Amino acid sequence: xxxxxxxxxxxxxxxxxxxxxxxxxxxxxxxxxxxxxxxxxxxxxxxxxxxxxxxxxxxxxxxxxxxxxxxxxxxxxxxxxxxxxxxxxxxxx
Amino acid sequence: xxxxxxxxxxxxxxxxxxxxxxxxxxxxxxxxxxxxxxxxxxxxxxxxxxxxxxxxxxxxxxxxxxxxxxxxxxxxxxxxxxxxxxxxxxxxxxxxxxxxxxxxxxxxxxxxxxxxxxxxxxxxxxxxxxxxxxxxxxxxxxxxxxxxxxxxxxxxxxxxxxxxxxxxxxxxxxxxxxxxxxxxxxxxxxxxxxxxxxxxxxxxxxxxxxxxxxxxxxxxxxxxxxxxxx
Numbered sequence: 001x002x003x004x005x006x007x008x009x010x011x012x013x014x015x016x017x018x019x020x021x022x023x024x025x026x027x028x029x030x031x032x033x034x035x036x037x038x039x040x041x042x043x044x045x046x047x048x049x050x051x052x053x054x055x056x057x058x059x060x061x062x063x064x065x066x067x068x069x070x071x072x073x074x075x076x077x078x079x080x081x082x083x084x085x086x087x088x089x090x091x092x093x
Numbered sequence: 094x095x096x097x098x099x100x101x102x103x104x105x106x107x108x109x110x111x112x113x114x115x116x117x118x119x120x121x122x123x124x125x126x127x128x129x130x131x132x133x134x135x136x137x138x139x140x141x142x143x144x145x146x147x148x149x150x151x152x153x154x155x156x157x158x159x160x161x162x163x164x165x166x167x168x169x170x171x172x173x174x175x176x177x178x179x180x181x182x183x184x185x186x187x188x189x190x191x192x193x194x195x196x197x198x199x200x201x202x203x204x205x206x207x208x209x210x211x212x213x214x215x216x217x218x219x220x221x222x223x224x225x226x227x228x229x230x231x232x233x234x235x236x237x238x239x240x241x242x243x244x245x246x247x248x249x250x251x252x253x254x255x256x257x258x259x260x261x262x263x264x265x266x267x268x269x270x271x272x273x274x275x276x277x278x279x280x281x282x283x284x285x286x287x288x289x290x291x292x293x294x295x296x297x298x299x300x301x302x303x304x305x306x307x308x309x310x311x312x313x314x315x316x317x318x319x320x321x322x323x
Contacts, residue, residue, distance in 0.1 A: 048310065049303050056290050063290050068250070071306045 015058035035070040039080040112138035116163030124153040130189025209275035231299040235265035239293045243267040250305035
């Protein structure tokens with residue numbers, strides 16, 4: 001028993017309407033451990049704690065099966081763009 | 094032997110960035126320019142900062158020598174040659190290196206005991222558990238609810254949080270949410286209290302800061318120090 005990557009993605013997509021979403025199944029297939037990078041407009045003006053609450057809230061059903069959820073990034077499209085650019089410039093340097 | 098003659102002036106708050114994080118040997122001088130201590134470190138920058146914090150009056154400037162292939166022998170050899178050089182020049186051992194002087198040697202931090210909500214399972218709480226949690230997080234500046242004890246955390250996330258708190262030198266209280274004997278019912282009650290589904294949970298001044306991900310991310314952005322200082 002467990003949750004699939006697709007279930008996690010679809011719940012997050014329908015509830016938070018992310019502009020970018022990466023769900024990685026770290027469990028080796030048993031569906032109990034995920035890490036998430038999520039970029040959403042809705043995070044604007046929210047503290048990190050609130051953002052994580054929103055993600056946890058969106059996954060409230062799935063969390064019953066998930067043992068370990070790691071929210072690697074929860075950022076706004078603006079922040080995401082900045083981070084991508086700074087990574088790119090670091091890679092170029 | 095490699096010995097850099099660079100002498101960095103210690104500046105408050107800025108020292109961490111200006112010293113190498115590598116292994117090596119370092120010498121600390123007081124404001125009169127007298128050598129106080131020669132030390133070996135696996136992370137020179139961290140050692141210098143901790144000296145600066147514990148004995149600021151004796152730390153005025155520091156000379157560092159990074160050891161390129163820092164096995165134990167190379168480090169010890171390097172340290173010995175600095176000591177010998179100083180003894181040859183001044184005729185004495187640096188005061189901090191004299192036997193019995195514990196000014197510079199990091200005392201093993203005393204591990205606090207984990208807090209317990211009750212003395213045992215048989216004891217009935219006279220107040221609702223929720224009230225107890227509320228008091229606990231408000232009366233203690235930093236409280237970490239973790240899985241396992243602080244000396245032996247039972248999950249990777251709790252372990253990481255304990256390591257972060259320790260590396261920041263935070264004086265915190267810890268509570269083992271898996272301890273059903275003393276903290277029976279805490280897990281479920283705390284999830285409701287904080288409206289947060291997972292552990293660890295870190296509270297500062299009565300407010301949930303978050304779990305492992307949030308602490309890690311604040312650490313990476315350099316926000317942790319100010320969080321615990323304020």
